[in-house]
Amino acid sequence: MKYVDRDLSWLAFNGRILQEIASDDVPLMERLKFVAIFSSNLEEFYKVRVASHRFAQKYKGDKRNKYGYRPSYILQQINNLVGEQQAMLGKLFYEQIVPGMASEGIRFLCGDIDTANRQLIENYYDAHFKHEFELQEITNHHSLHLKNQAIYQLIIADGRTWLLEMDYERWGRFIKLEQNEQETKIVQVDDVFKYNVHKILGAESHTYAFKISRDAELYIDEEQDENIVRKIKKSLKKRDTGLPCRLLFNEHIPFKHINALRIKLDLDMSSLIAGGRYHNYYDFFAFPTFPDKPHLYNPLHQELPCRPLDESNDWYKAIRQKDVFLSFPYQSFDYVTNFLKMAANDEAVEEISTTLYRVSKESEVALALEKAAQRGKRVFVLSEVLARFDEESNIYWGERLEQAGAQVKYGIEALKVHAKVFLIKRREQGQLKSYAYLGTGNLNEKTARIYADHGLLTADERYTNDLNEVFRYLKDVSYQPGFKHLLVAPFVLRLQINKAIKQAIKKAQEGEKQQLQIKLNSLEDPEMIDLIREAADNGVMFKMVIRGICCFAPLSKKQEQNVKIVSVVDKFLEHTRIYQLDNEQTYLASADWMTRNLSSRIEIAFPVWDQDVRDLLHNQIKYQMNDGLKGRVITPDGNNEFVKSNNKMTSQAYMFELVAKLTEKYRNEGVQKQKQKR
Incomplete structure (x- = not known):
């Protein structure tokens, strides 16, 4: 293929x-x-x-x-x-x-549990759970209404079958059964039931866990004459009753019982997925922690300072003097939220416009916007209400911001808004001065602690003028925006990337060495893949760091030689998008090279003009391409072989050093300027 x-x-x-x-x-x-x-x-x-x-x-x-x-x-x-x-x-x-x-010394009791520990479990059940488990008998005439993702126990006893929903929210999943200086015994509530069901249904009772996963797509009725928020609220209610797409079950359930479940749920045989005794392993995010055993965890993350802001008592002035580059989680996202809070309380700030794609439930960003609106500032928020699995949070904050007086728009018809930006307009000496933030990751302080992203605080009019065009369009889609420096999808982003790659092809044909360095989460767009192939066949070299989806497959020897792709998986989620399209054009972006990003979303790629930041980005990709500890070579067969390299540190550890050196250079430049003033 x-x-x-x-x-x-x-x-x-x-x-x-x-x-x-x-x-x-x-x-x-x-x-x-x-x-x-x-x-x-x-x-x-x-x-x-x-x-x-x-x-x-x-x-x-x-x-x-x-x-x-x-x-x-x-x-x-x-x-x-x-x-x-x-x-x-x-x-x-x-x-x-x-x-x-x-x-x-952490005894996680699971699987076949010995007699002594079963007795502990029975004692715990008698003390805490004796009247907690309510069983529901399944009969031939009984219809099943099973919750999406919930774990159920199927109990077979004396030829009859029963059902128990595991209410982890109420009971918790992991129970500290016994704790002393030597060890801690932890058991799952599933096994508290399993080893006590005989007290309810007799000694010949057998339990098997299973769950269903349902279609999470929101099928919105475009014919209904309702606003988008009401439509989505209705659709969200249907998510728990969507079409089942998987029945995951304990592989030891007798086939006749799992087949009966399958028929009741109207699933075909390919929907049956055999698994182990336990499901929903993502609950291990909530597994008990052991602070007295720090060697079992990654060392506590040290956040690097941002010298231009830390050493300034006037952030507006610092940003006017020089664009402030930020790299998360190596630096704190608080710099972004604190700038918004400052703007919300600043009498001179008249207007704040922003896009919100995924908002945390306790969003500092949204709280700052709410404060700004309450203080009478013009606040415009484009809340992308179709951000999957964040719809409820985005609606909640959208409605709350509306109540505070903000103008909120819930997406744009036929286009998701995926750009991560805000624009602040401040009255200075009688004129409006604009300040902006452009980023590769969401305005979400929670994910910024674990997602590796870059951002820029700027007052450069080359950015702010174009960003003003973006917001004019978001407010009124009949407006025809024009962009001089930002690459904005679906208007010019694909066009300009294509143009840059074709220019590289032309130069390669003329005998000039051409190498493009690209960092993405996903490469999926067939048109872009075909263009990469054409360029590779003409001698253009691609060094690509692609974390996740990669649909590229080489179709020629030159493509094999000239397209090198590596994925880095480490403690932080690699989320930054970087396009080095030639020696002069380096962009940070919100967009992957997927059809949806390039053609049906509002995305922004912004040029990096600071040579120090460009060097950092180029070195980041170069080191990730050679990360022999966390880098895997991406090939069509999906073998995930590790990169062969003698590097002694991971690329994320190297990135920490790069950011530390950059912020120290900024500090030295500031000290030098102060000396010159004296």
């Missing part, structure tokens, strides 16, 4: 998460965290991607997708790959993680 299917490529990415679970170089409890990440990733994958294939297969006639694959084929491949990965996860968990915890 001409392209690697995006979903099979994504499973290869989740395979890289498995490699981190298997790595002895990762502290034990961080490996457990990767177990949770792997499971969380897979859950979303089934709710979104697998569900879309099932929907296409059932209602659209099993037609080939843009990569040339039929849904039926992709679903079969997904089942095979996920089965292999789940088996590997179980092996790593029971043969490495659980014994490793036990050696550290």
